[in-house]
Amino acid sequence: MKMPDIALPDGVDLVSAVDAHSVASILAEKIAGVLADRLREPGRASLAVSGGTTPIAFFELLAEKPLDWSRVDVVLVDERWVPESDPASNAATVRRYLLQGPAASATFWPLWRDGVSPQQGAALADRALASLAWPLTAVVLGLGTDGHTASLFPDAPELYQALDTTRPERVCAMTPPSQAQARVTLTLRALAAAGFRALHIQGGSKAETLRQACENPDDVADMPIRVFLKLGLRVFWSA
Numbered sequence: 228m229k230m231p232d233i234a235l236p237d238g239v240d241l242v243s244a245v246d247a248h249s250v251a252s253i254l255a256e257k258i259a260g261v262l263a264d265r266l267r268e269p270g271r272a273s274l275a276v277s278g279g280t281t282p283i284a285f286f287e288l289l290a291e292k293p294l295d296w297s298r299v300d301v302v303l304v305d306e307r308w309v310p311e312s313d314p315a316s317n318a319a320t321v322r323r324y325l326l327q328g329p330a331a332s333a334t335f336w337p338l339w340r341d342g343v344s345p346q347q348g349a350a351l352a353d354r355a356l357a358s359l360a361w362p363l364t365a366v367v368l369g370l371g372t373d374g375h376t377a378s379l380f381p382d383a384p385e386l387y388q389a390l391d392t393t394r395p396e397r398v399c400a401m402t403p404p405s406q407a408q409a410r411v412t413l414t415l416r417a418l419a420a421a422g423f424r425a426l427h428i429q430g431g432s433k434a435e436t437l438r439q440a441c442e443n444p445d446d447v448a449d450m451p452i453r454v455f456l457k458l459g460l461r462v463f464w465s466a
């Protein structure tokens with residue numbers, strides 16, 4: 228399958244291949260390079276990653292990269308409000324596939340906390356993450372077929388708050404009725420300034436979603452990924 232012919236906006240470039248493993252490998256190499264560049268300077272590197280299913284091969288390949296992982300902070304771009312024992316947990320996916328091998332030395336900052344509401348948890352995570360090396364060194368976003376990225380869902384009542392970069396929060400709770408669980412997400416303020424922004428997507432339906440997002444770039448509320456297309460990012464797509 229070939230990537231559909233999409234008129235990508237300025238600032239958006241594309242790495243594509245039929246084979247998902249090849250794209251995951253190219254992405255892992257790129258992210259490792261971006262982190263290594265940051266680690267040549269004093270201080271720490273920070274990487275924000277998505278959950279879901281697409282990133283698994285990428286995680287496994289990145290985990291083996293020979294970096295000074297002890298100086299890398301790993302954070303999720305979002306989390307479903309479930310314990311790590313739940314199959315839907317993004318933190319469980321990161322621990323199982325990324326925080327292995329050399330990357331096991333990274334510092335992981337999960338977003339879910341037991342015994343508190345998503346709103347309370349978001350406030351606690353926001354305070355905890357203040358000590359990270361902002362702006363993020365790199366972020367790897369995913370895409371839902373509704374145009375969401377992270378947990379910036381079009382039907383979330385908190386979407387405008389999460390997209391308002393004048394607000395101080397880097398983490399906020401989201402309650403999109405379309406989703407089985409409440410979510411916690413990094414806000415646009417936290418994500419937009421990342422040194423390197425990647426969008427990792429796989430398959431024809433996600434390519435079609437991207438095409439729709441590129442066609443009408445101004446309606447961000449309808450497809451929140453559009454805000455990142457305006458900012459510029461590199462798309463990594465496989466069939």
Ligand SMILES: O=C(O)[C@H](O)[C@@H](O)[C@H](O)[C@H](O)COP(=O)(O)O
Binds near residue numbers: 282306370
């Ligand atoms: O918690 C999540 O679901 C993710 O962070 C979300 O933003 C994801 O990237 C997209 O929903 C794509 O998910 P898939 O890769 O599973 O298609």
